[in-house]
Amino acid sequence: MAKASTVYDVAAHSGVSIATVSRVLRRPDDVRASTRERVLASVRELGYVPSAAARGLAASRTGVLGLYFPSLDAMEELDDAEFLPGPGAALVDLVVDMPDSGAVRPPNLYFDEVLRGSEFEAWRQGFALMVGVGRGSNPTDMVNDIAGRVDGMAILAQSVSDEVLEHVSRRIPVVLIAGPRRGDDFDHVSVSNTEGMKALTTHLIDGCGVTDFAYVAGPPDSPDDAERHAGFVAALRARGLDPRAVPVHRGEFSRLRGRAVADTLLAGRRMPRAVVCANDQMALGVLDVLGAHGVDVPGDVIVTGFDGIEAGRQAAPRLTTVRQPMVDLGRAAMRAILSRLENPEQPPISLRLPVKVLLRESSEGRR
Amino acid sequence: MAKASTVYDVAAHSGVSIATVSRVLRRPDDVRASTRERVLASVRELGYVPSAAARGLAASRTGVLGLYFPSLDAMEELDDAEFLPGPGAALVDLVVDMPDSGAVRPPNLYFDEVLRGSEFEAWRQGFALMVGVGRGSNPTDMVNDIAGRVDGMAILAQSVSDEVLEHVSRRIPVVLIAGPRRGDDFDHVSVSNTEGMKALTTHLIDGCGVTDFAYVAGPPDSPDDAERHAGFVAALRARGLDPRAVPVHRGEFSRLRGRAVADTLLAGRRMPRAVVCANDQMALGVLDVLGAHGVDVPGDVIVTGFDGIEAGRQAAPRLTTVRQPMVDLGRAAMRAILSRLENPEQPPISLRLPVKVLLRESSEGRR
DNA sequence: GCCCTGAGTGTAAGCGCATACATCTGAGAA
DNA sequence: TTCTCAGATGTATGCGCTTACACTCAGGGC
Incomplete structure (x- = not known):
């Protein structure tokens, strides 16, 4: 060198x-x-x-696309603790791993899968991919930094202020992923949260004869959650059921939260026929507790989730859910950037990807 | 814009x-x-x-670190098929998802977790991260491309020819991740494959009284597999058992392959007391088949894996395995690059991270 | 034999920034 | 009042590359 x-x-x-x-x-x-x-x-x-720097300067394009995520739960675990082994450290640690030892690290599908799709599509189009995660005292500094390095970038919605968004979008095309549409000025790709939840709920009513629900919602500031709940409510209304009669348990999107809700339900007077959850993690938590108490799923209680994570497929019974096309979300985001790059004057893109309702044994079994 | x-x-x-x-x-x-x-x-x-390009040119450093992976199974699935919905496409697709429908997409832990660790450590040190996956007709073109864009890069070993490695390392520091050490000239971080498998095997012999093994190996060109098998053999030798008496079933690192091996074993004269697998995917495949045939695990047959993927924790019975610190691998790689950047003349780094043998119910249950 | 043409190559002007160095300003020292 | 010096700012160069344009040198048509 x-x-x-x-x-x-x-x-x-x-x-x-x-x-x-x-x-x-x-x-x-x-x-x-x-x-x-x-x-x-x-x-x-x-x-x-x-040198790509020189090449980029001369050609005034970098050949790189960017992907920005807000800080993720799965990332927060990482800390400054030293992780490198000391000089005399053992190479092997033998432990009896109890079923409940250790936190259940939520494999962050959003990050992993959207990234996978983005990288693939960027590669296909001849671009490299730069990733950044917002953290620390000034998470959005990273947005600016990336913006200076790429020809266009995708930002996970809800993670960046309008001001910053506006600022960087004056330099490069920006596309928002998921979340609600941000004004009418930005290109945007998302999934059919509302439609998916509505279809699932409608199936529960029409196909399974459910009239008695409980709804397990996510945090109040989650746009995904809001859309899903809207779909749920719409389905009830369409069938003449009263959404206000459905108890809504709102909390964070975690498995532990799902367990807590299930405990609450069990402690209550009577179980609902179906527990509809706004994501899979929570639904799995509900399954954990119902299973432990010998409640028959789906015989006594139907449980459904949303997202389509792998763990839901491996649960017993397997979890009925709505699968989001997360890889495609990443791909679509990259395409949107390139499309904007090629044709800067075109009207704002607003793409909504279809979802797939996966009916599995947590709702379909013996009845 | x-x-x-x-x-x-x-x-x-x-x-x-x-x-x-x-x-x-x-x-x-x-x-x-x-x-x-x-x-x-x-x-x-x-x-x-x-503009980072201009800044990079002027300052002759880019502030970016690179991470290169060879093409991954999980990526190969992606293809050129159009994935965007047509104009009139349905937003929701309602399907009954049968237990065996669809391929089991192997969540590529290596990619996801090493990337996660790399991104985190790069961020901590004030660098951005660029990722690239080798694909297509000339996979290593990507290596060159990245090399021109970064201040240093990590490469998943075994994925790049010595020639390319030599070439790019004349421009920037290169660190190899996993695999065997490549000569003595490159910085290298890896995990204790051999020691981990040896410790696990030793435990099976001493703690579980196993003397009768079957070994399910990965592909012949996998250095990880070679190291693990070496550890297995070493453990047998150390206890006076003859490694040549152990049947070795070699194939790809997949769940389906594990199922095939289990079928073979069941068709054979007699089941071994323990089936040791070189990775978790294969071990899960073995569990699938044994479970379906009512074989008691671990009562009749002990099954073990290697890697520590999440699915192994959720299997029934939970899978005994050796957990690789994949996130730390990424972090360590980034640190190695920075260390080399600060001090170009230091001797080659060769870091070996410790692993954790996780004893769970697929080996420890009722006996 | 001369001019035109086009393939092959060289010349030189940026691209947008960091930074060494020059310049300017005003406050305090003499 | 004049000189000094440090802080504040401006000037100019170069980082390594792409590319418009100029140039050279056949070979072909006249």
Whole structure:
């Protein structure tokens, strides 16, 4: 790494001008074959790797797309504690792992899957992907930082103030992922939360004959939760049921919260026929407790979730849920950016991806 | 986005020189407070976001660290099929999800968790993270591309040829993640595969009285698999057992493969007392089949895995395994890069992270 | 034999920023 | 009052690359 070599070095080494070196790399066909070979040989010999910074400056595009997430629960666990083993540390630690030991780390599907989709689509379109997570005292500094490094970026909605959004969008295209639409000015991709929950609820009423519900909601500031609850209410109304008669248990989107709600329900007078939860984690918590108390699911009580996480497929009984296309969300976001890049004047994009209601044994079993 | 504004615009707008604008952003204390405010107001008003390309060029460092992965199974599924809904597409699709419908998508822990750790550590150190996955006809083109964009990068071992490795490492520090050590020239972080498998196997022999094994190995070209198998063999030897007497079933690291092996075992003369698998996916496949055939685990057969994925915790019975610190692997890789960046002349780093043997019900139950 | 043409290559001008160095200003010292 | 010096700001250069444009040098048509 003794001073990385540059076009000048390669040019000198192969006896051509820097323009020719550049051409060999960007438009090889414009250069005579013999010259090209000579230059490529120098590239190999000198270990030359073009500087993307210089290239980006000159071409005024970076070839990078950005993805920004707010801080995630799964990330918060990480801390400053030293994690590297000391000099004499054991290489193996043998422990009896009790069923309830350790916190259940919520595998953050949103992050993992949206990222996966984004990376894939960016790659397909010939872009690299830069990721950033907002943390610390000034989470949105990261947004600005990324904005300076990319040709366009996707931001998980609800995580950035309008002011910052407005600011960076003057430099690059910005697309919002999930959450409510932010004014009419930003491109936006999301999933059919409302429609999905409405379809599921309607199925419970029409297909399973449920008239007696409990609803387990997420935090009040979650736009996803609001949309899902709206779908639930709409389904009830459409069938002439009174939404106000349904008890709503509001809290955080966690498995523990689901357990707490189930305890409350069990302590109550009478169990509802169906417990509809605004996400899978909570539904799994409900299943944990009902299972432990010998309640028959779905015979006595139907339980449903939302998201379609893997753990729901592995639960017993398997959880009926609404699967969000999270990978596609990432892909669609990248596409939206590119579309905007190609055609800056087009009207704002607002894409709503379809969801899939997965009917499984927590609602469909013996009845 | 009508032409992003630059330092020049901000300078003109606030009546100062570009040097002052730059100072306001980089070293605010060197500028008089009143001037600073004026410049910051212009920054806000013009929606100015500094170009990282220009900054990188001028400062000859990018402030970005890179992470490169080879193509992953979980990624391969993604294809060019159109995924965006057509104009009249339904927003909801209601399906009865049968237990065996759909492929079991292996959540790629390696990717997700190493990435998580890398991003976190990069952020802590004030760097952004760029990710790339090798795919297509020339997977390692991506390595070169990333190398031109970052101050240092981590590469998942085994995924890049020595030639490419050598080439990019002349420009930036490169650290290899997992796999075998590559010569003595590269910095390298990995986990204690051998020691972990040896400890687990030793426990099975000493603690569970197992003398009769079957071993389910991964693909022949997997260095992880090789190390794990070496640990297994070492444990047998240390207790006077003959490794050659243990049937080894070699194949890919998948759940389906585990099921196939279990079928084979069941079809055989006699079941071994313990089935040791080189990863969790395969062990889960074995559990699937044994469970379906009413074989008592661990009463009749003990099953163990390796990796510590979440699904193993949720299996019934819960899977005994060796947990790799994947998040820490990512963090350690980023640290190694920075360490090398600060002190280019230090001797090669070779860090081996400890693993944790998790004894759960697939080996520990009633006996 | 001359001019035109196009392929191949070189020249030079930025791209937007950081920063060494020059310049200017005003307050305090003499 | 004049000089000094430090703080504040401006000037100018270069980071490594892309690319418009200029140039050279055949070969072909006249």
